[in-house]
Amino acid sequence: MKDISFGQVYPVESPIHRLDARAKLIITITYIVTIFFVDTFVVYGVVAVALLGVILLSRVPLRKVLSSVKVIFFLVVFTFVFTLLFNRGMGPEAEEAAYGYYIEFGPFVICGSGLINAGRLACRLFLLVLGPSLLTFTTTPMDLTAAIEHLLSPLKLLRLPIHELAMMMSLTLRLIPTIMEETEKIMNAQKARGACFDHGNIFKRAAALLPVLIPMFICSLKRAYELADAIDSRCYHGAKGRTKMKVMKYRVPDILAYLFSAALLFAVLVFAYNWWGWSWVAEFAVI
Amino acid sequence: MSVEIKNLSYIYNPKSPFEKRALDGVTLDVEDGDFFGIIGHTGSGKSTLINHLNALTRVQTKPRINENAVLNVCGIDLTAKKPDLKKLREKVGMVFQYPEYQLFADTVAEDVAYGAKNLGVDKDEINVRVHEAIERVGLDYDDVAMRSPFDLSGGQKRRVAIAGVIVMRPELLILDEPTAGLDPKGKKDILELIRAVKRTCPTVVMVSHNMDEVAEYCNKVAVFEEGKVMGVFTPDKLFAERELIKSLGLELPTVTELAAYLAESGVNVDPSTLTEAGLESQLIAYAKNIKNNAE
Numbered sequence: 001m002k003d004i005s006f007g008q009v010y011p012v013e014s015p016i017h018r019l020d021a022r023a024k025l026i027i028t029i030t031y032i033v034t035i036f037f038v039d040t041f042v043v044y045g046v047v048a049v050a051l052l053g054v055i056l057l058s059r060v061p062l063r064k065v066l067s068s069v070k071v072i073f074f075l076v077v078f079t080f081v082f083t084l085l086f087n088r089g090m091g092p093e094a095e096e097a098a099y100g101y102y103i104e105f106g107p108f109v110i111c112g113s114g115l116i117n118a119g120r121l122a123c124r125l126f127l128l129v130l131g132p133s134l135l136t137f138t139t140t141p142m143d144l145t146a147a148i149e150h151l152l153s154p155l156k157l158l159r160l161p162i163h164e165l166a167m168m169m170s171l172t173l174r175l176i177p178t179i180m181e182e183t184e185k186i187m188n189a190q191k192a193r194g195a196c197f198d199h200g201n202i203f204k205r206a207a208a209l210l211p212v213l214i215p216m217f218i219c220s221l222k223r224a225y226e227l228a229d230a231i232d233s234r235c236y237h238g239a240k241g242r243t244k245m246k247v248m249k250y251r252v253p254d255i256l257a258y259l260f261s262a263a264l265l266f267a268v269l270v271f272a273y274n275w276w277g278w279s280w281v282a283e284f285a286v287i
Numbered sequence: 288m289s290v291e292i293k294n295l296s297y298i299y300n301p302k303s304p305f306e307k308r309a310l311d312g313v314t315l316d317v318e319d320g321d322f323f324g325i326i327g328h329t330g331s332g333k334s335t336l337i338n339h340l341n342a343l344t345r346v347q348t349k350p351r352i353n354e355n356a357v358l359n360v361c362g363i364d365l366t367a368k369k370p371d372l373k374k375l376r377e378k379v380g381m382v383f384q385y386p387e388y389q390l391f392a393d394t395v396a397e398d399v400a401y402g403a404k405n406l407g408v409d410k411d412e413i414n415v416r417v418h419e420a421i422e423r424v425g426l427d428y429d430d431v432a433m434r435s436p437f438d439l440s441g442g443q444k445r446r447v448a449i450a451g452v453i454v455m456r457p458e459l460l461i462l463d464e465p466t467a468g469l470d471p472k473g474k475k476d477i478l479e480l481i482r483a484v485k486r487t488c489p490t491v492v493m494v495s496h497n498m499d500e501v502a503e504y505c506n507k508v509a510v511f512e513e514g515k516v517m518g519v520f521t522p523d524k525l526f527a528e529r530e531l532i533k534s535l536g537l538e539l540p541t542v543t544e545l546a547a548y549l550a551e552s553g554v555n556v557d558p559s560t561l562t563e564a565g566l567e568s569q570l571i572a573y574a575k576n577i578k579n580n581a582e
Binding site: 010011012064182185186188189190191192193194195196210211212214215218219 | 303343373376377383386388389390391401405451
């Protein structure tokens with residue numbers, strides 16, 4: 001359980017780690033939007049190279065970042081196979097003419113457009129996961145929450161309790177590792193009493209988990225009460241009149257990062273729509 | 288021999304910035320009948336070691352650091368790929384730190400029975416064992432058996448948790464700081480209870496921060512420092528080695544400290560006395576001596 005890599009900050013010094021969390025969050029969102037405008041392999045390649053550059057700059061080992069793809073690997077394979085088998089492309093004659101093959105068996109079809117579409121979907125899914133995972137590798141949950149609070153602060157005008165939501169979020173994130181540790185301890189204690197969590201059918205397994213779940217609930221409730229007392233005893237009263245210890249401030253690298261992400265989005269849009277009718281763009285981005 | 292360990296190592300998060308060598312070539316033997324103490328600072332590898340004894344942590348094979356390691360517990364070879372875990376857990380009872388957190392059942396009797404049930408003991412036998420275990424930890428069966436474990440006091444909860452382990456009738460009982468978080472009387476009660484339990488469970492391994500406990504109850508003590516065993520001593524030898532104790536940042540038992548202070552100020556007592564009873568008898572003898580001299 002200690003090996004879960006998702007959402008764990010990789011603690012090294014790098015320009016990416018030092019970027020303002022707000023900038024990183026907005027850039028990540030921009031990046032996700034960007035990916036949805038990409039529709040050819042060549043442009044996926046361009047985005048991948050840009051991402052690779054950022055990963056190298058962040059000094060998080062490539063292998064570590066790539067390992068976050070493991071979580072969705074099954075999903076990618078699943079999507080790939082289904083897109084491949086059910087996509088009928090432009091119909092038998094046109095496909096035959098364009099790619100030279102059109103194989104039909106039962107309800108399934110394998111054709112050129114299907115293969116290309118499936119490949120694109122796989123690329124899109126991989127890139128979609130890699131970007132945000134880099135965000136969590138380089139940004140602490142605390143910074144991320146502060147960034148979210150800052151970016152959502154306009155909603156305060158609508159009387160939404162943004163500060164309280166952010167507080168809840170940071171408490172939740174903070175307690176995930178603690179609760180995982182606790183779970184492991186209790187599981188070990190019950191295993192030492194002969195419990196077995198990986199035998200029998202699903203009902204038996206669920207029943208076997210009861211001796212873990214009940215102590216967990218009790219611990220969590222107890223901790224929540226204690227936390228509430230600790231917060232109360234320090235005179236916490238919500239957002240009103242509260243100042244920040246770390247005031248977030250944009251610096252030159254943050255502006256550069258914004259420009260870089262905007263440039264990437266712009267380039268992708270040019271490839272997608274070819275507004276000026278450049279012939280090299282049309283040729284460049286065929287597949 | 289109950290436990291035989293040779294050259295055992297363990298690394299947390301290998302090949303990452305969080306890499307930590309928790310055990311570094313540990314070699315230890317625990318004989319049948321020992322009351323074996325393990326002392327050392329937080330993070331010195333004590334807990335990792337005892338988790339190995341119950342196969343909750345398996346002998347690490349990747350990276351290759353344990354190629355000549357030996358880990359033999361109650362005659363079961365734990366370096367094997369698939370040791371008989373059920374048999375192991377029947378033989379080795381483990382009481383974790385703050386064991387009261389493991390309580391879950393509706394009644395004390397049900398909770399205590401859990402371990403025996405998992406072993407597949409038959410129903411009548413379970414009832415006998417549960418009754419016996421609850422009485423053995425110093426609780427009144429008729430009073431507590433049908434109550435919810437969550438209604439009990441802290442000390443009672445801990446007793447119930449210990450009963451839940453000894454109901455399995457282990458040959459080797461491992462305790463990880465059994466007295467943590469208890470008041471002085473609670474501590475003493477739990478330790479006396481362990482001493483009583485030891486009559487039926489011959490070998491006990493106890494991790495502790497408290498030198499008083501170790502001096503009073505253990506017959507052998509292993510000192511841990513940064514994943515290494517600094518040595519295995521009898522308590523009187525260990526606490527006679529003042530330099531070692533000091534260099535490891537450990538303390539002397541309160542009694543020994545008092546005895547040393549008295550000896551220094553001219554009272555005729557052995558400065559390395561380890562038990563309260565021992566110091567008491569020496570002081571009585573000393574007082575009588577003075578009285579006789581005065582007469």
